[in-house]
Amino acid sequence: MITLTHYLVLSGALFCIGLYVILAKQNAVQILIGVELMLNAAILNLVAFGRFDKLNSSGQTFALFAIVLAAAATAVALAIVLNVYRRYKTIDPGRINELKD
DSSP: OOOHHHHHHHHHHHHHHHHHHHHHOOOHHHHHHHHHHHHHHHHHHHHHHHHHOSSOOHHHHHHHHHHHHHHHHHHHHHHHHHHHHHHHSOOOGGGOOOSOO
16 A cells, blocks of 8 residues: 555655755756656655645645646746757856846
């Protein structure tokens, strides 16, 4: 039987991996992947608490909204990364010194 603790441990592990990726990587795309891992950890928490709360299913509803918002944020972030690459020919956030002309 999978308990709530199993879900929370998995979610904590995903969140820590995402945080490590954000802090350790020098590539904008890898940083976005780390952010997505952290969002997936939060969504897993919402679904787990929604599954174990028998009175209402608001956890799944919030998880659905979080997935939609994460997809929209990822699309915007990738568009920004592509425009930065087109201008500076790099996606390393540390090598970009100025963002305006």
